[in-house]
Amino acid sequence: MHQPSATPLYLEDLAVGQRFTSVEYRLDEQSIKAFAAAFDPQPFHLDDALARTTIFGGLAASGWHTAAITMRLMVTSGLPLATGILGLGGEISWPRPTRPGDTLHVESEILEIVPSRSKPDRGIVKARNTTLNQNSEAVQVFTSKILVFKRPAGSGTG
């Protein structure tokens, strides 16, 4: 398992099957409501009493809040890419809600590495990034395509 403090990685440092784990992030009711008020103002993300009458059965974070936290965890510790996490897109799903008080972390696995045919300094890396709560339940699965660069010539082996 890759450690959060490890050396940033270039394309040639990655291999299919590699796994990475982020640090943890706890979110509370206030942050769920603040994000929802800004970006996803629906009752089940804003009001616990109303949320209990919906399919969520209680206050739930916006899926986009979970996605944003996931990105923070990947950028700050979970996927230590030297040239940053340049996401082109991917497939996202939210198998269960994120709740107030949940502590999340992200586990990433490299699924595929496709070097560019036209640009020898880069490639597309496909990774599955699973966001888990404190009960090891997946709250989000994001299978992403990321643009990753090779180590610049003459920069050593890092």
Place this chain on the structure above:
Amino acid sequence: MHQPSATPLYLEDLAVGQRFTSVEYRLDEQSIKAFAAAFDPQPFHLDDALARTTIFGGLAASGWHTAAITMRLMVTSGLPLATGILGLGGEISWPRPTRPGDTLHVESEILEIVPSRSKPDRGIVKARNTTLNQNSEAVQVFTSKILVFKRPAGSGTG
């Protein structure tokens, strides 16, 4: 084209090929940096001078910021579903960056409607939601699966 002020829709009001357009949302440099500081702290989302040295060629919003704004636009005007936008997931891509000063809106099209076999009160609706800037360039395409409920029995035709 559906108007933002229209009556909220239930599953039986939807049809493949229907299109909806949201209101507009302008984002500025300050909001790009604030979102990035919270959720996607990478140089190309935080610092214009540094961003000019990267593949973005200048400050760009986090893709997750574009996604969050897209959700706001859909919830508040773009997809007037009576039971809310209950997203199960989907395929997301960012064909070009969102820039400071961009004015975004979302165009949604219903692609597929699949009634639930086991639960007669609901179905899954697949919609393509394209987020466009002021030059009609797509900055995000999100093909989403949304849980939509039928009109409750005895509630009239809305």
